[in-house]
Amino acid sequence: MNTPVLNVRDLVVEFKTEDGAVTAVNKVGIQLGQGEVLGLIGESGSGKSVTLRALLRLLPERKSSISGIVEVDGRNVLEMSDKELRAYRGGETSMIFQEPATAFDPVYTVGFQISESIRNHLGASRAEARARALELLKLVGIPSPETRLDNYPHEMSGGMRQRAMIALALASSPKLLLADEPTTALDATVQIQVILLLRELQRDLRMGVIFVTHDIGVAAEISDQVAVMYAGRIVENGKARDVLKTPHHPYTEGLLSSTVHGAKKGETIDAIPGMPPNLADMPPGCAFAPRCRYATEICHQEKPELETGANGRRVACFHALEVA
């Protein structure tokens, strides 16, 4: 692996609730090389988005606490001062949000919002920032960018807004791009265009990307490595091809077989039975054990650690070898 752009170790995120602290992200570790794409997969509530937001320290400070190490380009984000943090957010690391419709401020033009970031990070004048914003809109393939610059978010289509969001994220050439289900809110055809655009930009600009999705097909399309999250933990991690072809964790296996992609009519889809556990009331052993068909005595009593195997493959399961 080349120099890591992102090194996350023992990331723990707790939310303070009235019933005490709830651990939303538990001892997550991520290593991401320059120009590498990590697909972060999992069900809703598995902690994917929280992990992503923790990397930018976007969680409400009063209601949450983050611990562990988050190193981007060798600097620990969790120890940054407010000023350093402002330079880091949208500077070294940018984020693309799930809903481009709500992620733009509705009362400012898209051009203003992109320029705003350029002026903040690069200290550019209004005119320079506008010129750069125009370049960015061209880069993400928005037609007639000159007029679009003065559009308000509601005057654009969903796909175009997401392209504009990407342009905004690229404003100061980030090394790390965090994409929080950036295609979920889009039509299928637009979805593919946006994914291809992201892939292309990521290669050209050599950005590290974390791509959060619950769509295995999307993850397979874009990722170099894949990490599967369940109930706040990474349960399996490795090269995308390896993990998606031969999953070693029963949950990954379940996710793969419950996907609708490629299933034929009449063929049964193996849905994973049951629901993810309540984070405030976790089972003592493996969190997936109650839904797992491989589960034995030990699974209900002890938590499996994330063990590193051959090829940098990491799995947290006592029965990893039984899962084909």
Place this chain on the structure above:
Amino acid sequence: MLQYIVKRLIYAVPVALAVSVICFSLVQIAPGDPLAVVLPADASQEIIDQTKARYGLDKPLVTQYFLWLGNALTGDFGISIATGRSVSAEIASAIGYSLGLAIFATLIALVVGLTFGLVAGYNIGKPIDKIASAVAISGVSVPSYWLGVVLVVIFSVHLGWLPAMGAGINEDAGLSERLSFMVLPSIALAAMPAGIVTRSVRALVADVLTKEFVNALRAKGLSEFQIFIHVTRNAAPTALTVIGVQLGYLMAGSILVETVFSWPGTGLLLNNAILTRDIPVLQGTTLVLALVFVLLNLVVDITQPLLDPRIKRT
């Protein structure tokens, strides 16, 4: 935009007509004989008939209405029964005072309401929010005339800082002296709208802060002050509507405060007209105030799209 303004002005015509009918008939329904005030109790029938004819009160109501309306359209609201002066002149001199007071009060309400609302909205659930909300509720709940009297007792009677009543109309009064007469009535008048503005701005800010774009603004590295500007800009269009409507209420709703402070505005004019059954003054003032209200709403509607691009006026 111009088309929109013209359209709205045309819409204002039927509204004004309806208002004029209501103004006219309400006063007719009200008990009491206006002539009883100007005529001695033992006036002969002949004198009563003469006086009625002079004010046009001998004609059928519908005729009276159209005569009144026709004159009103030319700016002539007739002659005050109580004072014998032209109603238009009375209104013209009073409305300036009311407008001045209303604008001054609105400014106070705006500054206080925005400050409290922003502080509370940013700190929902914290003690400072609860204090601000309690103050806002007191502002809404306290009767303005009572507050007026309390203010007079404290600042005029005990401390002697500010004049208790009147408008300081004498010629040689300087600006600061004139303003000093406005302070107490403006504060009394501003208490309620300040409370209302506080409560709506608080709710607006709290709502905007839950929006995803605030996270997105943070994610691109804006400072909290820059985000604050975004939040304020988002809350502005709705806050403007609230304030515009309040200004309208202040214009029309200052009867009690103007009476407490003997402020020579439309409120005092109305109050005296009610007490003396001065029908022409009542009708004229009510109509003018209603039109001001319609006009204010129009101004708010025109200003809103300038602040919120999602609203289109066509």
